[in-house]
Amino acid sequence: MVGISGLFSSCGIYSFSGISIPAGTETFQVNYFQNNALLVEPGLDRDFTIALQDLILNQTNLSLVNSNGDLTYEGEITEYRISPTTAQSNSTAAQNRLTIGVNVRFYDKSQPDEEFEQRFSFFYDYPAAAQLIGAQKDTAIELIFERLTQDIFNATLAKW
Numbered sequence: 187m188v189g190i191s192g193l194f195s196s197c198g199i200y201s202f203s204g205i206s207i208p209a210g211t212e213t214f215q216v217n218y219f220q221n222n223a224l225l226v227e228p229g230l231d232r233d234f235t236i237a238l239q240d241l242i243l244n245q246t247n248l249s250l251v252n253s254n255g256d257l258t259y260e261g262e263i264t265e266y267r268i269s270p271t272t273a274q275s276n277s278t279a280a281q282n283r284l285t286i287g288v289n290v291r292f293y294d295k296s297q298p299d300e301e302f303e304q305r306f307s308f309f310y311d312y313p314a315a316a317q318l319i320g321a322q323k324d325t326a327i328e329l330i331f332e333r334l335t336q337d338i339f340n341a342t343l344a345k346w
Contacts, residue, residue, distance in 0.1 A: 205246060205343050208296045214248045215255030219288060223266040227327075231263055234288065234331060241335040246343065258293040259338070264305065268318060271311055284318060285309040286330045292342050304341065308333040 216239045221231040238259060239250055248257070265287030272280040287307035294300045310326035312318060318326060 207246060207248070207343060208294070211256040211294075211296055212249060213251045213255045214242055214246075214257040214259070215251050215253060216242070217258065217260035219261055219263055221263045221266070223263050223287075225266045225268075227266050230266060230286075230327070233327070234263060234334075237331040238335045238338060241339055242343075245339060256295050257342070259290060259342070260293075261288055261290040261303075263287070264289050265307060270314065280314055281311050282314050282318070283309045283311050284323075284326050284330070286327070286334065288334060288338075290338055292338075294342075300342075302341075306334050306337050306341075308337070 216235055219231050219235045219238075221227070223230075242248060242259075243250055263286065265285055267285045269283050269285070270281070271283040285307060286309075287305060289303065289305050291303045292301055308330045310330050312322060312326065316322055
């Protein structure tokens with residue numbers, strides 16, 4: 187009878203819940219995502235970097251390292267924009283949209299052909315009468331980060 191570890195090492199890639207991590211891949215690093223958006227929201231860069239680290243830590247058995255990771259994520263926040271989305275009959279906005287976009291570069295030491303650079307973005311709509319401050323803003327950013335980090339994870343490790 188072959189042990190579970192024998193099965194995974196002989197395959198070269200192991201997969202749980204659709205996650206594909208090359209054999210021998212044990213570490214990852216997420217370099218600090220600089221905020222290069224025209225409208226800079228203080229702390230957004232730090233919060234996004236931590237959100238991506240946390241998602242990968244929670245969904246894999248990879249260890250987070252500061253340098254020389256088997257997998258490396260880096261990039262920058264390229265967009266933080268609030269814009270009207272739907273107009274009312276009196277030419278005012280009925281809803282506003284917060285859009286956050288990030289440019290991601292992904293490097294894989296064991297599979298360089300899987301490396302890429304790609305832009306990811308997502309949005310949150312809210313009533314035009316509401317101001318995007320306090321809890322409303324925190325909720326918006328949290329929901330956008332959940333989607334962005336999951337999309338990045340899927341593109342790099344789930345291959346969806």
